[in-house]
Amino acid sequence: MLVAAGLAAAQETARYRVDVSLTWSAPDLDAHWSRLIAFAHSSRYSLFRDGDTASSGVALVATNGRVNVLEAELAEGRRRGRVGEHLLVPGIASPGAFSFELTVDEMQDYISFVTMLAPSPDWFSGVNGVHVRDGNVWRDDITVVLWPWDAGADSGPNYTGPNIDTQPRQSIRLLTHPDFLKEDGLRPVGEATFTRLP
Numbered sequence: 001m002l003v004a005a006g007l008a009a010a011q012e013t014a015r016y017r018v019d020v021s022l023t024w025s026a027p028d029l030d031a032h033w034s035r036l037i038a039f040a041h042s043s044r045y046s047l048f049r050d051g052d053t054a055s056s057g058v059a060l061v062a063t064n065g066r067v068n069v070l071e072a073e074l075a076e077g078r079r080r081g082r083v084g085e086h087l088l089v090p091g092i093a094s095p096g097a098f099s100f101e102l103t104v105d106e107m108q109d110y111i112s113f114v115t116m117l118a119p120s121p122d123w124f125s126g127v128n129g130v131h132v133r134d135g136n137v138w139r140d141d142i143t144v145v146l147w148p149w150d151a152g153a154d155s156g157p158n159y160t161g162p163n164i165d166t167q168p169r170q171s172i173r174l175l176t177h178p179d180f181l182k183e184d185g186l187r188p189v190g191e192a193t194f195t196r197l198p
Contacts, residue, residue, distance in 0.1 A: 013105045014138045015197045018113070021097045022125075022146070022190035026179070029119055031094040034065030036126075037074075038113035039086030040104040045077050047112040047128045051171050054151045058114060058172075062124040062151035063163070065091070065116040084108030091115070095190075101197070109133045111194065117148060121156030121163065123175055124149050125189050138196050146190040148175035 018038065025031055041047075048058050057070025067088060077083035084107070089100050094117075102111060114126035125146045132139050152170030154163055180187045 013103055014132065015101055015103045016111065016132060017099055017101050017195045017197055018111070019097070019099045019193045019195070020146075020190065021192075022092070022094050024094050024117065024148070024189040026094075032091055032118050033094055033096070033125075034061065034091045034116035034118055035067055036089040036091070036100075036113050036115040037061065037067045037070055037086065038089065038100060038102055038111065039074055040084035040102055040108040041077065041110050041112060041129075042082045042108050043110060043129075043131075045082040045110075047114060047126065048149070048151075048172050049128060050173060053169050054153055054172050058124075059122065059151050059153040059169070061114050061116055062122040062149075063116075063154050065118060070114075081107070089115075091118075104132055106133075113192075117189065122151040122154035122166075123177075124151055127192060130192075130194060132194060132196070139194070140196050142194040144192050144194070145188045146192060147186060148177075148180050148189050149173070150175045 057073040117123040
């Protein structure tokens with residue numbers, strides 16, 4: 001679910017503040033989120049997609065919060081002209097909230113981010129490719145619901161079970177663990193609002 005409001009005439013670059021509110025709670029488990037990695041990119045780069053196999057970088061973020069391999073993947077994307085600015089945001093307890101700012105341009109006008117839901121086998125949340133332009137104008141405000149995902153890289157059955165490497169890797173899919181289901185479907189874990197700065 002994505003809600004957009006307002007447009008602004010496009011300039012070559014724009015800066016966005018991203019306000020992330022995380023609502024998932026598991027008091028008995030020291031619930032928290034790993035470091036978040038966020039970046040701007042073109043339409044030719046995808047961080048994760050339902051039904052695809054997770055890259056090694058995304059799989060490592062999802063299984064243990066490590067970002068170094070994903071950073072290497074982004075560096076290669078930058079070399080190919082597909083990735084722009086990227087940054088790391090410290091992990092936080094959950095529920096919780098934080099903000100970060102990112103600059104986009106006419107070539108890299110999508111924003112993505114990913115963070116591990118911890119503790120867990122390989123569960124994560126984030127957004128893949130929020131497009132902050134509408135034609136040739138920058139969007140003023142966009143709100144995106146954050147869902148829990150299973151990276152398909154670890155077959156551990158619960159939050160604190162042993163790591164069980166999944167071979168071959170399964171596809172990324174929405175998480176259907178009972179803790180994230182409610183009567184009318186899957187429970188979101190938060191939302192992110194993208195606001196264009198003056």
